Amino acid sequence: MISKRRFLTLGIVIIICFSFYLYRLADLQLINTESFTDKGINLVQESVNQRTQEVLIDDGRGRFVDRNNVSLKKDAEPSLVLFPFLKDISWSSDKLSNLVNVPSTELERLVQNTKEPIVLSSKDGVELTNKDLKEINELEIPGVFGIFQQTTIDESVADHIIGITGENAETLREKYPDRSDLSYKTKIGVTGLEKTFDEFLLPDAETKLLYHVDGDGNPLFGVNVKYIADSNPFYPVTVETTIDKDIQEVAEDILTNQNVENGGLVLLDIQTNEVLAMVSKPDLDRSHSSTLTNHMIRPLFPGSVFKTVISAAAIEYGLDDANRKFNCNLNLYGEDDGGQDDGLLSFERSFAKSCNYTFTTLAKELLKKDQNAIEDIAGKLGLIGHIGWSGEVFHYDQFKQFPDEMAGSIWGDETDKNVPRAIDQTAIGQKDVKLSPMAVANMMATIARGGQKHEVRIVENILYKNGTNMFSFTSNKLEGENISPYTASRLQELLRLVVTDTEGTGRRFQSSPFEVSGKSGTAQTGKKNIEGETLYHKWFAGFFPSNNPKYALVVVEMDTTSANAGTNAVFYDMVAELAKF
Structure with missing residues (x-):
């Protein structure tokens, strides 16, 4: 009798555990795939991210300018993008070298030793103009792009006025319960004008170059790189300050x-x-939180x-x-x-x-x-x-x-x-x-x-x-x-x-x-x-x-x-x- 009770108890425990794991699997695969945990993690998107390499061009958050329309925090810098699959194909490194004034051997070495896309700009000694970007893209080399990439201005100005942003998934969901489209990694304003105008500055969509790879980092769908851009003509917005x-x-x-x-x-x-x-x-x-006070x-x-x-x-x-x-x-x-x-x-x-x-x-x-x-x-x-x-x-x-x-x-x-x-x-x-x-x-x-x-x-x-x-x-x-x-x-x-x-x-x-x-x-x-x-x-x-x-x-x-x-x-x-x- 005691033995039967033990087997019955053990069976019930096993069934409960099995049911829990089944529910957990269903939760991951079927129920909350786009809003997992309190942070609202999009599991589908995260799985896609594991199979992609990307270059973020613009995070989609609004920007600040001074009274003369000069950027105060972010700028768009001419940049050269090289994807790592270039090492597996034949490409015109000599033609690119002549445009960007970087030896072709150096360009080939860079892509040979990386698993992630490389972005070269003025801080790397690569000075590019609008004309250069146009000519780079006219070469039509797969995996080579000339872009204006959003960057943070090196020498910060008006820090206490503009303020800072940060990731806080719980606060994001609490402040914007209707914005389920926002990733849990979306940055929100913490201090200054970033906090004051946060609702206006929230991103609608990112602009990026996207490339799919398999588990070993090899091309999944050939050498096609997708350009994903926000087609909204109204966002992101620009906050025009009175600062000079x-x-x-x-x-x-x-x-x-x-x-x-x-x-x-x-x-x-x-x-x-x-x-x-x-x-x-x-x-x-x-x-140092004590320095955040204006x-x-x-x-x-x-x-x-x-x-x-x-x-x-x-x-x-x-x-x-x-x-x-x-x-x-x-x-x-x-x-x-x-x-x-x-x-x-x-x-x-x-x-x-x-x-x-x-x-x-x-x-x-x-x-x-x-x-x-x-x-x-x-x-x-x-x-x-x-x-x-x-x-x-x-x-x-x-x-x-x-x-x-x-x-x-x-x-x-x-x-x-x-x-x-x-x-x-x-x-x-x-x-x-x-x-x-x-x-x-x-x-x-x-x-x-x-x-x-x-x-x-x-x-x-x-x-x-x-x-x-x-x-x-x-x-x-x-x-x-x-x-x-x-x-x-x-x-x-x-x-x-x-x-x-x-x-x-x-x-x-x-x-x-x-x-x-x-x-x-x-x-x-x-x-x-x-x-x-x-x-x-x-x-x-x-x-x-x-x-x-x-x-x-x-x-x-x-x-x-x-x-x-x-x-x-x-x-x-x-x-x-x-x-x-």
Whole structure:
């Protein structure tokens, strides 16, 4: 009886295991052949891939160009393709050699020693032109092709702006459940504009040269190579940014040459409020997640740059008495600690020399008049809230060009408005005041335009493959009230005085090729380096030329000792280089 039970149990186990293996085989061969596992692996396609050799010409993902239609990340490079079956046939290597300036013996050696297609381009010393490609293909040699192959630009530019892509099958299926046509290896945007515009950039189909082989790598269907191309006239799309590649490269070089390793800059076209250049340091490195952050759209302590807001409020509320003098021998708390000796200064010269006591005094007087005066004026200057372009784009109600932008803040606690020392620290851009460099650049552009505030754009158009327009991002005004033209005019005068005053904090820029208007800032971070030295955020924000403003520029170096900061040097060099443009 026991023996029969054992045999019965064993039989049931064998039947269950056999049934499981049958189901698994059916799952592989019949049920989920085109969407296997959560990654959605196409088993049919993978089996075909094992029997093919291919040269990818274009992955089908959309591309980015600058405002002058110059590619920012990918390019199409003239290339020569040699398939390995050439070693088994007789072919005119001499004729090809004459066209590509590579010895025929070298061409024959290359195909003799490979099992995969060979692609030769400029990085291999093979310089080809459009004419060369045409003549190569006119030779009609089986397995020899002249193509424009998609390549990544060697010297990367605007990395934090453009962003990176990566493979993540689970995220792909979660974001695009209706796109079953996408391979689980399809790359999706991870950061920057690649992430923001990912849905528009997804590939429709790859363009490639395809060649079938058997298990030993020999021709399966003769020496015919198939050219597989996307026939869709609309995709892939091109995202036309507002970046000027030449200016972007200059900006990146200047920051590197001035040894700014933590910080960056934002350059806006004042007329259009478009980003011409934006650089964030440290440089983007995929292997270190901490470098993926674009610090130019993240709030930082602004220091005395924030005195621009207090000045605007003082003007709007009638506290800018030209005859009034402030005792600038006192510190921000109104104490004579011996650290200041600027004497009695007017409102204007207090701004030029960045006297703390003047602005802490004005801040307290403003709050007595209106508890919301400071944040209201900051809003009028286009400084707080989300200032990047947003609006309706197809099925998106609020599409954002800067989805990772973080809004600035002024008060961490409303009760601080009744605490004298909290007001003092807020007035000079400390305590809970945090503003992004892009927002500060927007404030400078707003002042330069006479008080009109706009959203910041970094993409102007999305273009179809055939060059027609898919979508245009029109200029949007920021909601809310503006500062008065009079206030804007007075702020322009104050910002210019920072440079022209013999003791102004921006007097270095008196020798700039353009007349510069701006404001410096030194913000305590509460951190020290390993030597015990205090670390600061060092700013200079302004616009130029002063009499006919074209550019708004903000430069910030984070967590630096005051003596080693390269902020002013970067600003100066940028002005000099833009004068050449």
